Amino acid sequence: MSEKIFTIPINEAFDKHDGCPMCRLHQALEETNLSYVLGAAMMEPDVRIKMNELGFCHDHFAKLRSMKNKLALALILESHLADVNKLLDTEVGGKKGLFSKKEPNADAGEKLAELSDSCFACKRIRSTELRYFSNIAYLWDSDPKFHEKLKSQPYICVSHTAGILEAGKRELKADKYQSLYEAITTLNRNYLEKLRADVTAFTVSFDHRNAGVPLTDDARESIEKALEFLN
Numbered sequence: 539m540s541e542k543i544f545t546i547p548i549n550e551a552f553d554k555h556d557g558c559p560m561c562r563l564h565q566a567l568e569e570t571n572l573s574y575v576l577g578a579a580m581m582e583p584d585v586r587i588k589m590n591e592l593g594f595c596h597d598h599f600a601k602l603r604s605m606k607n608k609l610a611l612a613l614i615l616e617s618h619l620a621d622v623n624k625l626l627d628t629e630v631g632g633k634k635g636l637f638s639k640k641e642p643n644a645d646a647g648e649k650l651a652e653l654s655d656s657c658f659a660c661k662r663i664r665s666t667e668l669r670y671f672s673n674i675a676y677l678w679d680s681d682p683k684f685h686e687k688l689k690s691q692p693y694i695c696v697s698h699t700a701g702i703l704e705a706g707k708r709e710l711k712a713d714k715y716q717s718l719y720e721a722i723t724t725l726n727r728n729y730l731e732k733l734r735a736d737v738t739a740f741t742v743s744f745d746h747r748n749a750g751v752p753l754t755d756d757a758r759e760s761i762e763k764a765l766e767f768l769n
């Protein structure tokens with residue numbers, strides 16, 4: 539079991555009942571990490587080297603662009619573009635073999651593919667999230683009050699369900715894992731039943747025979763809610 543330092547924020551997130559509690563934690567993590575990127579990280583040479591190396595995914599570059607500190611972003615881009623330039627200097631067939639440890643013969647094709655799959659922010663967020671999942675398994679194992687908190691959630695989205703179950707399977711005894719498994723799949727099944735009915739109601743509203751029939755709020759919001767669930 540990894541450190542249990544995240545039990546307080548996890549409990550706080552599970553005290554609320556508004557969408558996926560882990561998505562709210564993810565959003566907070568993302569905000570903290572992106573502020574760090576354009577703030578304190580700029581002062582740490584080792585971190586800047588990592589940022590240059592990994593770059594950012596499209597989504598995080600777009601979010602960084604929407605933030606205030608344009609100078610910090612420009613400085614990051616200045617060094618990152620220089621690194622990309624170096625990758626382009628690799629000889630065809632990767633004869634220099636300087637960069638990738640995994641593939642000594644990687645040339646610019648492989649190296650740019652590796653770069654476009656990596657993101658400094660995603661990596662940091664993911665590593666904290668994995669510890670959240672472990673801490674959730676710990677709370678399930680040790681705190682009966684947490685059982686009620688989890689069971690009363692409206693749903694837990696697809697990717698966060700996967701992460702929690704993966705940690706639970708790895709870290710819990712079989713009976714505890716089974717109870718966690720049943721709790722999460724039950725609440726998600728119940729949510730899906732209503733969600734699917736709302737999506738169907740939305741599709742049916744396009745039928746000319748239903749012209750003029752008012753759409754319920756739940757049906758109107760069903761596409762957005764489905765996308766949030768499928769996160």
Ligand SMILES: [Zn+2]
Nearest residue numbers: 558561695698
């Ligand atoms: Zn989620």
Ligand SMILES: [Zn+2]
Nearest residue numbers: 595598657660
């Ligand atoms: Zn990212």
